[in-house]
Amino acid sequence: MNKQQKEIMWYRNPAERWVEALPIGNGRLGGMVFGGVNKDVVQLNEETIWAGHYQDRNNYQSAQALPEIRRLLFAGETAKASELAQKAMVSNPKRFDSYQPLGDLTIQMTNTVEYSHYCRQLDLGNAVASVQFKDNQTNFKREYFSSAIDQVIAIRYECDKPDGLDLSVTLTRSQESVSQIFSEDTIGLVGQCGDNGVAFSGAVKIICENGTVVLNDRRRDGNEIIAFVEKADRVTFYIAANSNYRGMDHREECIQTVQKASEKGYHKVREDHIKDYRAYYDRFSIELSSGGQNEHDDGEVSTYEWLNQIREGKNDPAFAVLYMNYTRYLMISSSRPGCLPSNLQGIWNDQMWAPWESDFHTNVNLQANYWPVEAYHLSECHTPVFDWLETLVAPGSHTAKVCYDARGWVVHHASDIWGSTAIFFDIVGIWPMGAAWMCRHLYEHYLYNLDELFLREKAYPLIKGVVRFLLDFMVEAPEGTACPGSLVCNPSHSPENYFIAPDGSIGIFTYGATMDTEIIYDIGTICVEIIDILSIHQAGFDHSFKEEIMAALKKLPPVKISNRTGGIQEWAEDFEEYYPDHRHISQLYGVYPGKMITLNNSPELANAAKCTINRKYEHGYNGQGWSLSWIANVWARLLEPERAMEALQDIFQHHILHNLFINAHGNPQVGDAQGVPAAILEMLAQSHEDEIVLLPSLPKAWANGSVTGMKLRGGYTLDMFWENGLLTKATLYLSEVTIPMPIRVGSEGRYQTINNGSTLLVMRN
Structure with a gap:
């Protein structure tokens, strides 16, 4: 190539x-x-x-109204709770201002x-x-x-x-x-x-x-x-x-x-x-080939002509390589140290009022924007996110106190450069999990780089503040609910889906949505792991806080399999989805980017996750480019390479624009495109389960290929080559500090690992 x-x-x-x-x-x-x-x-x-500036848009009726809203939701009176929350919790004005050209x-x-x-x-x-x-x-x-x-x-x-x-x-x-x-x-x-x-x-x-x-x-x-x-x-x-x-x-x-x-x-x-x-x-490179004769093999076809071939159904590995390099280019071009994070449209916007304000959407979009950045060997490009999160602590602490009478800090589903942390847009904005999800990026950065100073001085204070909020925010579900005695979020919803209640009413507002539970388990577990790491050099570090977290984690409700659908149950109650084809796969957070649900530790839930996606497709899945890339990442984690490939091909065929920006609901976006390389990287190597797995989800279309300079958790850098679907050689370079991890190969064949001191060689026998 x-x-x-x-x-x-x-x-x-x-x-x-x-x-x-x-x-x-x-x-x-x-x-x-x-x-x-x-x-x-x-x-x-x-x-x-x-446009705009910082304003305290928090609704000061919120904390006072919260006990009644919670009572109504636990009692199943969703409509009354929604009406009260709309009045007492949603900010005024309901929107913040836009990024402008x-x-x-x-x-x-x-x-x-x-x-x-x-x-x-x-x-x-x-x-x-x-x-x-x-x-x-x-x-x-x-x-x-x-x-x-x-x-x-x-x-x-x-x-x-x-x-x-x-x-x-x-x-x-x-x-x-x-x-x-x-x-x-x-x-x-x-x-x-x-x-x-x-x-x-x-x-x-x-x-x-x-x-x-x-x-x-x-x-x-x-x-x-x-x-x-x-x-x-x-x-x-x-x-x-x-x-x-x-x-x-x-x-x-x-x-x-x-x-x-x-x-x-x-x-x-x-x-x-x-x-x-x-x-x-130049840190990273990738080559992909099917080994066939029908691939793009010269430079005579323009990018737009090539894209049209893809739209007509051609599955060309070379196009995936071009797209990987393009998304790396976009990341380097829109997220440098000292800058703001890349927003919904990177840094490129031609409208005075951009779609969704070209904001920082924290209920999946900003996260997806940075999913591949560490594996791409672009850790520095991640730092704008961490710097921005620090600017949200003060306004987020104010929002936590005003809206929930809670300690710690909170961000809802969208924010901007002014530190807006209030509840925006509608009751759909009453989703106080944005900061918790974003903070997992801090730990990911640590796991790839093993910088303990970063963990101690930057990551842990931010994560601790988020966990502190969640511990204050959760309440015990009473008798008569779906999970009595469990700690749940209330209010809660599953972005951005609606359900049909037993009385036939349509709602979005409830308690104990599965995604909330998964995020709390994830960030709580991360916080405990960080305390254990930092305790190595400081005995008893934050021990009482660790005990408080662990006690709360034990009281979280279990993730359930729906008796009605066989998939992962989306809410605490087994509601019927109003949109069974809904683009979000919120309840699968525990598969990706979390690791609560895996084929190794929870095979029944993993199979239910597959059922969840299949059911969406059966109902004519309302997929967008970003949501299909999330699905591709889930399929990769569940070791379903052809299903992951199917989702990627769907993106290439139906959601890529002329200049290879991604199409989201009829609008061009940049950040959402990064979910695609994240999935490709996840298909080639995984390191989320305290082991390294090479070629775990390699599709047939990529029978031959190589990747060099790919970072893995634990401080490893990977160069890898394969032919006919089988690994031929992999070299794992060790950093100064490396977490020992077992290595196995997902493709068939027998392999041996040779330790050369600064490298690990994986060779086929």
């Missing part, structure tokens, strides 16, 4: 729509490259450009050209987008990238005809901004997201070779200042953007940033960008 196949996305035409444009990003500064010839547009984003950089050829031999591409290996075309005998080339080293987007226009570039340049935004001249070769944009949102600036510095730049403040189209480039051979644009979110003088910061980049020069900026990017990207 050559570079053209696995690392180059390319198209024969300019993008006409946003979902055809190609993303570039440096963690916080993003662009969408349309690649037009006579009119070239790069839509721009900076991660902190959000910076604006559009528009570069127009003032002399229209007729072009041929057009190619627009994104080089995933170097993180550089480019456009090439011809006009008669003149060759034109353009490059675009976003540098983390120099904190600029750099764009380079070249042609081989002397004095061949005549351009007009504008930086514009549809609202709440003013175009300005920053200097003799720099145009800018200054604005604010509404009355209380961030104030921001963007700057474009234009450097010509053998040409001139003229900024014209008199020739305006509305509020636009136009820069004219005349008779240039080459033109370089340096774009910077900043806001006052982090307290800086954003206008001056932009001016200084583009000035420094221009003094450094395009070629050095480009060289440093690629070197920095490849330091992340």
Whole structure:
């Protein structure tokens, strides 16, 4: 498989729509490259450009109303409980504000050209987008990238005809901004997201070779200042953007940033960008092949043509490799140390009010965004999540007290950059498990890297606060309920499904939803394990808190198998689902990402989990790209490779957009795409059950292949090769601190493990 196949996305035409444009990003500064010839547009984003500001939206009636809401739910009076909760618990206003675009950089050829031999591409290996075309005998080339080293987007226009570039340049935004001249070769944009949102600036510095730049403040189209480039051979644009979110003088910061980049020069900026990017990207590689003759074997088919072949039913392992590399590129481009986490759309958004506010959705989406990051060998890209979680502790503690009269801290099903932790949108927002689910990512980071300082100083304080909240929040179910004497969440619901109560009423609000129990078991168990680890060097560390957790875990209700469906029961009571085809598989959290339900320790529940998914399909499963990837991960954990492959193929055929963003309910999203590589990695190696299993769920379509640089829990790094479905060789590199774990191979055959000191070799006999 050559570079053209696995690392180059390319198209024969300019993008006409946003979902055809190609993303570039440096963690916080993003662009969408349309690649037009006579009119070239790069839509721009900076991660902190959000409307709104922090507001205490907590409903101060909540804690007082909570005992009555709980009484009603335990009594089965769902409608009355929902009505009271809607009034007394849901925030006002019900929504927070949206992530917004910076604006559009528009570069127009003032002399229209007729072009041929057009190619627009994104080089995933170097993180550089480019456009090439011809006009008669003149060759034109353009490059675009976003540098983390120099904190600029750099764009380079070249042609081989002397004095061949005549351009007009504008930086514009549809609202709440003013175009300005920053200097003799720099145009800018200054604005604010509404009355209380961030104030921001963007700057474009234009450097010509053998040409001139003229900024014209008199020739305006509305509020636009136009820069004219005349008779240039080459033109370089340096774009910077900043806001006052982090307290800086954003206008001056932009001016200084583009000035420094221009003094450094395009070629050095480009060289440093690629070197920095490849330091992340080159850690990992993957090859997949069926061994057949019908695979994508050359670079003559464009990415869109290739995607259409996939949509028509072609199962091509090479496309999965391209998609893996693309999602790695998106992760590195949207989540760097020191930045905010990648949101629902990464850092790329062209709408003033984005779908779902382009927020941090914590009832699966943000988590799925980071599922593969550790195995991908991109641990640093995980750190923005941890930094962001720390900013939520203070507002989350306030919400815990106001809404539940509880200690610790809480986050509900969605949040933003302002630390919004209240109950938003509707009673569907009364789901106080977001922080608990997110905090398992802290422990995952530890398990892959074994950094005890991180565990002690960052992970444990956050996890302890979440567990403290849950211990205060849970209540004992009374006699007459489905689980008398058990500790349950009340109120509770199973995101985002509805049920039919015995009286025929439709509800979402209840007590003891299975997912809540699984999350509490998961994070409680994690907390106990951390206490045990930290106790090694500090005897008796937090012993009383450990005892309190263990006592509570013993009182959790068991996960049940539904007598009605044979699947995992979704609620404490065996309700009928209002949407049996519902996209969420909330009750299967215990299979993935948790490990409460496995084929080894709970085979009956594992088989019931299979039944749960089968039943959804039988009812015409309402799958979206992200939900199918969750299902693929579950199938991988349950050692059903062909079912996992079926889910992935469904995503590729029905939920991938022109530029390979994922389609979610008719809207493009970026973060949700990361569930796909998570599933692929889970199919190739697993390490969640205190053992390493190689090729546990290898489908027939990937009979031959290799993976190098894959991280595993316990401090291992894996290089692995296989042929005809059988492992040929695996090398596991040991870190300075490694947890000893048994190794076995899921594929048939006899293998031996050789310890070479710093490595473990697994060879076929």
